[in-house]
Structures are given as structure tokens and as C-alpha cells.
Amino acid sequence: MAVSGAAVRVATEQLPVRTIRQASLLLGVDLGGGHMSAALVDQAGRIIQRRKAPTAVESGPDGIISSIVELLREVISVSGATKRELAGIGLGIPGLIDSSLGLSIFSPNLFWHNVQVVRPIEREFNLPTFMDNDVRCATLAEAWYGAGRGVSNLICLTIGTGIGSGLMLEGQLVRGATESAGEIGHMTIEKDGPPCNCGNRGCLEALAAGPAIARRAREAVNRGVDTVMVAMVGGQVDRIDASVVAQAARQGDPVAWEIIELTALYLGIGIANYINLVNPELVIIGGGVAQAGELLLAPIRRVVGQRAMKVQAAAVRVVPARLGEDAGVIGAAALVLERLGESGPRAE
């Protein structure tokens, strides 16, 4: 779709600030490759109403955008919110974006290239509409309403199929020249490491995300190593995933333990590098793999303590994310406030 940013910007700039302040409710959309959520959220970050639907990737950009519109309509109508109560819409989109143009530049999970996302939704609802990367939305939610409340300098990592992060410094989200700041997943950790989807090799993501954990476990089984993981998946080795490894480690399986320790070592090294660069007070860790909890966090903290510079290491805490899967949709909603110039959540 051809794109002009003008229409996107003008509509929000013309909205008088007074109107925004009267409108107290926020709409958020978290678009993922598997499913999408839309929610009505208040300014204290509480979800008032929500709807979820599978993302029909095969229906293409127009189909997916229509589903988003439908989901938002449902949320609004079920909640009974009036137009005057709605401050705007925030969209959390995976992949590379250009938020000033309202554009998804590239999203591998959705097979999107240069898709105009903001304008059709803004036109449909006639509300100020904003977008950001999904991980940055989750970071905003954790910073304002979750594990990072009251903290001005923080990193929020999501570790799942991939590894992403958002960065907040001096209370402001950092976006960078092409809105790609925080790509810790593609920090090179091993110079001759395994190839990564980004084209590089030895990236943190290729070494420590869910698929790397699963791969290591399957390789161990295929080498004939004795592990409880084989029985846990009924002998179907390709069903071993990161959560099976975590479960086995918790049961004391030495092979699974070793994999968790190695994963934590890679993650700890990447996080220590990040800490040395940006000097945060807090590192928040979320995402599917992080559901392993203290099993993974404790060794990460140990590695960070060993590898980060002393002053930075002493000033930082590594904690689990608090909002779980809701972080994406709450953060997308909070984006409306952030983009309208609020530097933090408003008091309840």
C-alpha cells in the first residue's frame, strides 16, 4: 500500500488537549502471529474489557486489519463505552515499524511488507491512533503498571521463540534512528556460533531462545544420553520444547539442568553487556521461556554478578515480569498516553 504520513499525524495534532484529558479510556491491540487481543484499559492499566481472536495470517493485511476493527468494535460495544470516553487506540505490532508513518515495514510472522496499519483504523474509529513494536509496548506496560513501577531506567526482555527487549532511560522509551533500539537478541555472543534468522551467527537468540533450548535437548537425546525428558514426551523427541526442559530440570534431571545453566550463561552474558552499556536499575524478564522462573533467573543473576562491571552490577536488580501475556495489550493502550505526552501513568 502506498503511504503518506500526513493524514496520520494531522488527526491527532488537531485534537484539543482538553478533549484528550476528558476522555479517560484507552484501547489497545496486541497483534501476534498466532492470535490478536484487543482491550479497553483504564489509565491505571486495568483491563476493563477484552476480546481475543486467532490471527488469520493467510487472509493478508486487509483481512487482519478488518479483524482488528471487528475486535475493537466488540470491545467497545460490550463495555458500553461512549466515543467521548475514548482517548485513542494503540497498536502493538511485531517486527520493524515506522510509527510516524503508521507503517509495518517488515513483520516475518505476519508476512507483512510495508503495510499501512494506523490509517485504516484511525479512519474507521475517528480516534487518535498510534503504533509501536510489540516488545516496546510490553516494556511500557511493565514500566508503568508492572514490575517497573517507579523505576526510570530499565530494560524489559521477552524470551520466547525469539529474544527482544525494550529500553527505558530517564523515564522515556528509547526508540532509536529506525525504531529498532534494544535488539539484544541479535547481539553476537559467540563469534562462530550457530546461524541466526537475521543472517548473522552466534546471536543471543540463536543460542538462548526457546528453539535453541529445545534443539540442545534433542541433540542430547539423539546422542543417546539418558534423560527423563524422553519419557516426559512419550518417546516423541520432537515434542521436547523449552518448557519440557525446564520441567525436567526442576525434577533434578542432570541433562536438563546443564541446558538451563548454559542458557542462563548466554543470557547472563548478553544482559551483562546490555547493563554495562545503559546502566539500568532494573532488568525485567518475561516471555514464554521466562516461565521457568527462578530456575532460570537465579543463574542469570549469578552470571550478571560475575560479568557486569561492579558498580553497574551492584545497582541493578533482575526480576520477573509481572503482567504476563497482558503486557502487550496494556502497553499498546498505554501508548496512547505516552504519545500524547504523558510521562507516566496517571493517578487512579
Ligand SMILES: [Zn+2]
Ligand atoms: Zn541474529
